[in-house]
Amino acid sequence: MDRIVIEGGARLEGEIAISGAKNSAIKLMAASLLTSEPLRLTNMPRLADTRFLGKLLTRLGAEVEERDGPDGAETVLQTSEIISAIAPYDLVRQMRASFNVLGPLLARSGQAKVSLPGGCTIGARPVDLHLSALRALGADIDLHEGYVYAQAPRGLIGAEIAFPFVSVGATEHAMLAAVLAEGETVLRNAACEPEIVDLADCLNKMGARISGAGMDVIRIQGVSRLGGATHAVIPDRIETGTFALAAAMAGGEVRLTRTRSDFIANLLDKMEEAGVEVTPHNDGVTIKRNGQRLKAVTIETDPYPGFATDLQAQFMALMTLADGESVIRETIFENRFMHAPELARLGADIAIQGGEARVRGVSSLNGAQVMATDLRASVSLVIAGLAAQGETEVGRVYHLDRGFERLEAKLGACGAKIRRLKGAEMIEDLTADA
Ligand code: EPZ
Numbered sequence: 001m002d003r004i005v006i007e008g009g010a011r012l013e014g015e016i017a018i019s020g021a022k023n024s025a026i027k028l029m030a031a032s033l034l035t036s037e038p039l040r041l042t043n044m045p046r047l048a049d050t051r052f053l054g055k056l057l058t059r060l061g062a063e064v065e066e067r068d069g070p071d072g073a074e075t076v077l078q079t080s081e082i083i084s085a086i087a088p089y090d091l092v093r094q095m096r097a098s099f100n101v102l103g104p105l106l107a108r109s110g111q112a113k114v115s116l117p118g119g120c121t122i123g124a125r126p127v128d129l130h131l132s133a134l135r136a137l138g139a140d141i142d143l144h145e146g147y148v149y150a151q152a153p154r155g156l157i158g159a160e161i162a163f164p165f166v167s168v169g170a171t172e173h174a175m176l177a178a179v180l181a182e183g184e185t186v187l188r189n190a191a192c193e194p195e196i197v198d199l200a201d202c203l204n205k206m207g208a209r210i211s212g213a214g215m216d217v218i219r220i221q222g223v224s225r226l227g228g229a230t231h232a233v234i235p236d237r238i239e240t241g242t243f244a245l246a247a248a249m250a251g252g253e254v255r256l257t258r259t260r261s262d263f264i265a266n267l268l269d270k271m272e273e274a275g276v277e278v279t280p281h282n283d284g285v286t287i288k289r290n291g292q293r294l295k296a297v298t299i300e301t302d303p304y305p306g307f308a309t310d311l312q313a314q315f316m317a318l319m320t321l322a323d324g325e326s327v328i329r330e331t332i333f334e335n336r337f338m339h340a341p342e343l344a345r346l347g348a349d350i351a352i353q354g355g356e357a358r359v360r361g362v363s364s365l366n367g368a369q370v371m372a373t374d375l376r377a378s379v380s381l382v383i384a385g386l387a388a389q390g391e392t393e394v395g396r397v398y399h400l401d402r403g404f405e406r407l408e409a410k411l412g413a414c415g416a417k418i419r420r421l422k423g424a425e426m427i428e429d430l431t432a433d434a
Contacts, residue, residue, distance in 0.1 A: 002397040006385035007417035011252035014414035018259035019045040020233030024195040032077035033104035037228030089115035103177035121373040123333035129170035158183035166303040179208040181222040193304040205229035237263035247287040250386040261285035296324035313380035320348035322361040339377035342370040371395035
């Protein structure tokens, strides 16, 4: 198993180009199942999760070609025909977003058998909203032996679907199924994340008729077929926020490019409140901190445009060295503080009660061996390691590789003393936190 070793104390100076968004790319890849024509996705991140989904799609009948295009990495996916409508447990367990192939398989071939993903380290994460949306669209759904058996032999039918609370995955899943349903579907209390807008934009290029994406009511006029398209994946807002927080933690000045500061407006406001200099520009944002101690700031995670739960761990890392007490409330997932005891190994003072963490800033952190349970938790430990005295060794790096492209190279190019120690290949122990 690889480990990452960071020698703390180096300031960061330079520029980091942000990659395409993991959480958009994997839903866009699933959308390719909806057509027999090629879908060309540009600005693709090359990650363990995208490779993994590529393998699953191949089993379902897709041809997946990764190549270098004029603007960087791209992937062309073409599913001339669905050769299997089964997504088995061993694959869905490893990456829960694989569950989202259910809707497209059902819409295109009238049936699917997809494993339930089960829980994961950050929470129970049921899929009841996904299933009730598909049922509302007329699918016959049975659950047995851990599998969803779904059928809609005469096709899906548009419906009114009011989600009881906001779910990114269920909103995307309902869109992926409703585009080929007969008649109009209205999604109420829909998620508004940029990844939802990206999926709608791509589906519309493929011939879908979706309006309102990015707002809480989305309308979809079903069409009888979709075609191919070329679509550029949006920049990864979580990677953007993570490097912004890394720069603030280490000190120095880093220009983040090929991204959008408006995607992380809430985070940038909180960082300014803490005393970080934030300068948005038309290609991203510049983050600057010159030695001064930051102030403790309170945050609460919420659906977009609120503070992203996927940035909570990284923000907590920043707050470990702030002046005063920061209260961090996690409202999206019930078990997303697994990084706190690891940060405590570096000397952080964090008390957890239910969904609330109280972080009392300390004057310094000290390097130690730590390990993480999920993707964002592991990168929070890297951020803490950048400012800790001495050496921090982060274990279970395979979590990081799921969602951060060339993390060490990007930070190293800005002066971070960070390196990877190669270990034995680790495939079996992936947990499905994404
Ligand atoms: C997406 O997960 C992201 N994953 C997560 O990023 C992100 O943390 C999350 O949205 C929230 O922003 C991908 O896009 C692949 P939800 P998703 O459905 O869609 C509950 C990362 O690190 N719920 O919005 O699964 C659920 O348990 C990952 O990149 C139900 O109860 O999140 C949670 O408490 C981690 N029933 C809440 O809703 C359902 O049917 C919001 O989850 C669905 C969800």
